[in-house]
Amino acid sequence: MSDAARQSADSRGGALTLDGVTSGYGAVSIVKGVSLKVAPGEIVALLGKNGMGKTTLLKTILGMVGLRGGAIAVDGVSVAGLSPAKLVALGVGYAPQEQPLFQDLSIRDNLRLAVSSDRLLPAALERVFGHFPFLADRLAQRAGTLSGGEQKMLILARALMLKPRLLLIDEISEGLQPSVVDRIAAALSAERAASGATMLIVEQNLDFALRVADRWAVLKLGEIDDEGATSPDARERILRHLSV
Amino acid sequence: MLLILDILTTAGILFVVSIGLLAVFGVLKIINFAHGAWLTIGAYCAVVAAKLGLNPWAALPLAFVIGGALGGLAEHFIIRPLYRRPLDAILATWGLGIVIGQLITLGFGRDVQMTPNLFSGTVEVFGADYSAYRLVALGAAVVIGVAFALTIEGTRLGLSARAVIMNETLARGLGIDTARVRLFTFMIGAGLAALAGVLLTPLTSVDPNMGVSWLIGAFMLVMVADASFLALGVACLVFGAAQVLISTFVSPILGSIAIAVLAALVLRISPKGFSRA
């Protein structure tokens, strides 16, 4: 297959279908019967307060938390029971929120861990330097020495290394200054424009979510409480769910 | 002067004996109490190599390969079901060690085996004769240490292993096949133990239970090093020095328990041992 042909074959994001997904830890089910469709190339923001199951839902899609009920499909093919390694191989990229970096490893090694073989590394690095040029000059620096905003950009860059068809992003804007939030929003838009990637983003920053996403859903106690398109009246409607 | 050589060579031998256990503990978070049995397996590889008429040095690669292969089997059938029960893993690997010891007894008898010397004679150091082999063993420790460091720092497997040590959840989330990393690490750890077994043959008698006497020391050193490769080197030097000095100036019997007692006290004061220093 020529490079151009691969380009066109890949330039469509994956479709994600969740049907009655239930999952959790130990005796507790945290996600309860969530159904959600994300069309190819669409960006959906998953909103909700802490402890409502957003992160668990992302981890369930990725195969890190066991699926207890329901079905998960990417492009109509069930991925239930697959390991995270298999899902990553299928083109899923993940930007986690908790302990998201190997603080003691270099930026280069953090990025390198996202590719399965060092042969893929140069091209993948070039790809993410396009989004975040500052990384190119600082490959040898320890990830832990980056500023908070730079760390977030590194996390996103790592998820973009393999040109994913489906991106799962967990609170990438958390604790960031507006200027960094802008850069991240720009990167996400650019990525979708370039590769047509589908994205499911978990957010607490409502303004950021509304800026980036096409649709939103609010998760409450593990269930979808409300959902809609990012129309102008969405902000007030969502705030009713989020505030005290 | 000879005392310093004694300390250095003792530390080198301790390092060689412990490094495989450290690799397994770091990545798998499991204490392999069959480690002693793999030392024994290595030593018997030297016995077999001699019987086959091979060059004594050929036992080294042979032991690494056989030890690694057997390690792969052990990981798959015994370690893997017990990842969530670390204390039970200690017991199961101890039981495995008994089984291996008895299989070796059935195959070779319980008598002490003779092995050809890898390197004999003495060399003159600072005007005194010193066992040449102890110096060779020190050299081997340095070579193994450097090779281990290069593997950890330079290869993909090393990077993946470090990632699993630092944050296994994140490593999994990035698509690293952690089960395979564990398997390979265990195989390398077992291979290194067998390699150490060959290197021990000129220093100790070879019998089916020879590994057990080395196990506890290695175990305590790894506990103190807490999965840190450099901390293991430091621990070997410090405790090796303590052992040599106490044996020389107080009593050899107290020297033989120096490592265990000192390591227990260090852990009581600082549960992470030397790794934070």
Next chain:
Amino acid sequence: MPDDVSALGRAARPERGRARLSRTAPFVAAGLAAVALWIAPLVLDTFAVNVLTRSMIYAVLAVTVDLLWGFAGILTFGQAAFFGVGAYATAMALTYLGATPAWIAVALALAVAAPMALGLAVGWLSFYHRSTALYASVISLVTPIVVTQLIYSGGEWTGSSSGLVGFDVLPLELEGFFRLAAFVLIAVTLAAWVFVRSDAGRALIAVRDNDARCAYLGLSPKRLQIALTAVLAGVAGLAGFVFANASSVVAPENAGFLFGTELVIWVALGGRGTLLGPVLGTIAIDYLAANLSGDLPFLWQLLLGTAFVAVIILLPGGLAELARRAWGALPVGRRSGFAPRLVVSPPRPEADASDGPLLKIDGLAKSYGSLTVLENIDLDIRAGELVSLVGPNGAGKTTLMRCLSDGTEPFEGAVSIAGVSTAGLTPNRIVTLGVGRKFQVASVFESLTVADCLLLARAPHDGLSALGRAETLTLPQAALDVLRMTGLDRMLAEPTRLLSHGQKQALELAMVVALEPRVILLDEPTAGLTKAERTTIGAVLKTLTADLGIAAVLVEHDLDFVRQISSRIVVLHQGRLVLDGTVDEVVNSELVRTIYSGGAHV
């Protein structure tokens, strides 16, 4: 589990009769065993009598290993060392002092006291605040190695590597030693049986299951573990005394690490966590070994090793587990758990009704390295207040709770409970100041029943019997209310692992309330609960604070819930206290809206 549910409906009276029966059963069994073992030497040949004497002494050790490992969860290789110390103390006393009745008594006293002293030291070394199970096992491994080397270095005093031989012993024949060993074994096993079935025995299992919860019930798990280590070291020493007398030989191997591992193997094969399993397992294996190892010495070890590995991986409950499964399949084998009757405790006289705050936080700050998690937190909470802590992820709420309930947590500033500073106090000491803590993930004892969990929560008030089960369980009215509202009062005999998540949360709350705390800390008590369960918990919390004058601090994400029950809301954001006000003030605050929409940067 349909059987257990149907058992709940049974009338209480037959249960009591059954309980009495099961209380006398061990004594009857012990009596029968004693008679059988008294007769046994008359029919067995000399070899068998000899071997079984040794096997029964080893079985005593197996009981001690089982209590430590199977019941209290402490994997130990150290019992061999205490056995060895007891045996050597006996042998040395008899060798150098003589075997007159008086010196034999001295030998016996030494054989128990010396290992106990060593056990105290080992326990003190092994168990401390934040010690790990692995560390205790490491120490238990070092102990026999050290003892063995000390024996080697003892020169002619200890006989070095050849041990001590040929000293005068108790004036008994072969049969006499057999009966002595049998008597000690039966006595120790019976005592262990009574103990593990008693209320105090529940505490062992509780420490194994969840020692954090124990500490937060005001029990001292570390002290219990040290005491257990010391007492069982004494029992091992007693076995050593019998062994030295019966064999008239002691050797360094008797104290060695390898013997320690053998004990663990026997207990594992017999079935840890049961008493008869390890006793019968040890006797059977040691007896078989004596008979078989002559003919096929290596094959026997090989089989034993293989069986051990297989049991650890596939059948962690050992052979006793197999027996229990078979027994459980029979209709007679089914038995519902024991449950005491619930009694209301008299209301406590109102504690000092002074106006000072019950909980006072003064300039609290905490950081991990360069990362500041909390800074400059000042907060006063008075009796009867229900204060909710809210704030987005990472605001520092859970960290604050931890600082309040554990004085050994490194932080700056001061926390005091009713005027007493908590600086340096371990969680169990803070509980005695009147603080109860409910964890985020329901923290109960999974192997125990509902009634047992509550019983342990009452231990600081009512104590625990080491001899039997209390017929009644006295609880404060508020704890009873929690049980009634959630239906747990009808499930007292139910093992907690069968409870739903909501029931576990309610049980933990009832346990915390049973402590009769003055301050109660609740970390997301409604996480994962249904709407109805939330309403129930909310009602309970209102009663506790408004009616009983308890001060409550609540971390909660469900803001509807917070709105309904709080008397005050405190907002944390990025480690700082940004707002402290009434429900209305906070709900209408523009700042709070900004924080929750993710935009605020302080």
